[in-house]
Amino acid sequence: METIKLDQIEKIYGRGASETKALSGINFTADAGELVSITGPSGSGKSTFLKLIGGILSPTSGELTINGQNYNQMTRAHQSQFRLDQLGFILQSYNLVPYLTVREQFELVGRVKPKHNLAPAEFKELCSALAIGDLMNDYPDQLSGGQQQRVAIARAMYPNPSIILADEPTAALDGKRAVQIMEIFQKIAHHQNKTVLLITHDSRLIKYVDRNYQIVDGHGQFVSKNDQSLV
Numbered sequence: 410m411e412t413i414k415l416d417q418i419e420k421i422y423g424r425g426a427s428e429t430k431a432l433s434g435i436n437f438t439a440d441a442g443e444l445v446s447i448t449g450p451s452g453s454g455k456s457t458f459l460k461l462i463g464g465i466l467s468p469t470s471g472e473l474t475i476n477g478q479n480y481n482q483m484t485r486a487h488q489s490q491f492r493l494d495q496l497g498f499i500l501q502s503y504n505l506v507p508y509l510t511v512r513e514q515f516e517l518v519g520r521v522k523p524k525h526n527l528a529p530a531e532f533k534e535l536c537s538a539l540a541i542g543d544l545m546n547d548y549p550d551q552l553s554g555g556q557q558q559r560v561a562i563a564r565a566m567y568p569n570p571s572i573i574l575a576d577e578p579t580a581a582l583d584g585k586r587a588v589q590i591m592e593i594f595q596k597i598a599h600h601q602n603k604t605v606l607l608i609t610h611d612s613r614l615i616k617y618v619d620r621n622y623q624i625v626d627g628h629g630q631f632v633s634k635n636d637q638s639l640v
């Protein structure tokens with residue numbers, strides 16, 4: 410089942426002299442059960458691409474359909490509810506709330522979205538897979554970069570979204586941890602039938618994905634994972 414479809418998407422930042430065309434002619438689809446990597450040089454439009462899919466930005470033109478629904482046709486309120494129910498976003502900066510403990514980060518999610526989150530046993534399993542079970546009483550500034558990143562990943566997964574969007578989620582992690590995160594993403598995609606999109610610069614991780622989409626200078630195409638020049 411197709412969960413994400415972009416048809417001739419264009420994104421221009423700014424106006425007039427300060428105009429930047431970040432993306433043009435983007436056609437992309439992903440299915441439930443797929444783990445897809447997004448690669449390309451710095452400044453090529455990868456984060457813009459993910460933010461459009463996440464509804465954080467609006468396209469300048471083109472059609473964007475997520476789980477059969479067109480963002481442009483939704484009200485603002487519907488868009489927010491839709492994002493909350495369907496999308497898990499893992500950003501480049503970890504976005505943890507500095508004055509809340511790890512446990513409270515999850516409780517906050519539970520207050521904003523009280524229903525259909527992971528069951529306690531599933532949550533416990535996720536925390537142990539990410540090795541954050543012992544960090545529940547710590548504040549973000551007591552954690553290493555890698556620990557913060559793992560908490561941010563768990564927090565994005567806790568609401569049980571159908572689509573997970575991750576912007577370089579393994580950047581702060583050592584090689585062994587990065588592989589563990591890729592295995593978790595694989596499991597989520599393949600066993601739970603979710604769509605996972607992941608921006609990465611790490612060519613060693615490409616072997617874990619099902620397909621790779623490369624963005625260069627605002628233009629995108631699917632490229633074989635075996636193409637060594639893709640990251």
Ligand SMILES: Nc1ncnc2c1ncn2[C@@H]1O[C@H](COP(=O)(O)OP(=O)(O)O)[C@@H](O)[C@H]1O
Pocket residue numbers: 422423429430431449450451452453454455456457458
């Ligand atoms: N908020 C913004 N305002 C203006 N230009 C931006 C903004 N965000 C990104 N850009 C520009 O859009 C292009 C693509 O950026 P980005 O999507 O962040 O690329 P990547 O994630 O591949 O590094 C770059 O030229 C960047 O400078």
Ligand SMILES: [Mg+2]
Pocket residue numbers: 455456457
């Ligand atoms: Mg980026």
